[in-house]
Amino acid sequence: QVQLAESGGGLVQAGGSLRLSCAASGDIPSSNAMGWYRRAPGKQRELVATITSGGSTNYADSVKGRFTISRDNARDNAKNTVYLQMNSLKPEDTGVYYCNVAYSVRFVPFSSWGQGTQVTVSS
Numbered sequence: 001q002v003q004l005a006e007s008g009g010g011l012v013q014a015g016g017s018l019r020l021s022c023a024a025s026g027d028i029p030s031s032n033a034m035g036w037y038r039r040a041p042g043k044q045r046e047l048v049a050t051i052t053s054g055g056s057t058n059y060a061d062s063v064k065g066r067f068t069i070s071r072d073n074a075r076d077n078a079k080n081t082v083y084l085q086m087n088s089l090k091p092e093d094t095g096v097y098y099c100n101v102a103y104s105v106r107f108v109p110f111s112s113w114g115q116g117t118q119v120t121v122s123s
Contacts, residue, residue: 001026002024002025002026002027002028002101002110002112003024003025003026003112004022004023004024004025004099004100004101004112004113004114004115005022005023005025005114006020006021006022006097006098006099006114006115006116006117007020007021007022007117008020008021008084008117009097009117009118009119010118010119010120011120011121011122012089012119012120012121012122013121013122014089014090014091014121014122014123015088015089016089016121017085017086017087017088017089018086018089018119019083019084019085019086020036020083020084020086020097020099020117020119021081021082021083022034022036022081022082022083022099022114023079023080023081024074024079024080024081024082024099024101024112025079026112028074028080028101028103029103029104029105030053030073030074031052031053031054031103032052032053032080032101032102032103033050033051033052033053033101033102033103034050034051034071034080034082034099034100034101034102035047035048035049035050035051035058035069035082035099035100035102036048036049036050036069036082036084036097036098036099036100037097037098037100038093038095038096038097038098038119039095039096039098039116040092040094040095041094041095043095045098046060047060048060048063048067048084048097049063049067049069049084050069050100051069051070051071051082053071053073053080055071057069062092063086063093066086066087066088066089067084067085067086067087068084068085068087069082069083069084069085070082070083070085071083080101082099084097086119089119089121090121091121091122091123092121093119093121094119094120094121095118095119096116096117096118096119097116097117097118097119098113098114098115098116099113099114100112100113100114
C-alpha cells in the first residue's frame, strides 16, 4: 500500500515563501512521477508541477518562474520524496496542495494521493 505524507503548508504573506515536502512509502517502482496539485476555494483541483524519476519537470504556467519542484529518489531504504519550493507567493496560490505519485505496473496505471496540506497566502 502506497502512502504519502505531506508537510510544510501554512500561512504566509504575499511575496513570501513556503516549502512543501512529501514522502512516499510503499511498493513504488523506480520509474515514477511525483507531483503537486492544488484545489483553490470553489475551484477544481489543478496541476501545479510534476517531476519524473529521471528529473523531467512540468509546471503550470501560473507558477513558472516562482515555484521549483525537486525530488530525492528512493535508495538505501530512503523514501521517494518530492519538494515544492514556492517563492513570490500570491493570494491566488491559496488552496489545499496535494501530493501525487503515478506509476504503472505491467502497463496498468496507478496513482496515489496525499491528504493535502493547506497553503494560505494573505494580501
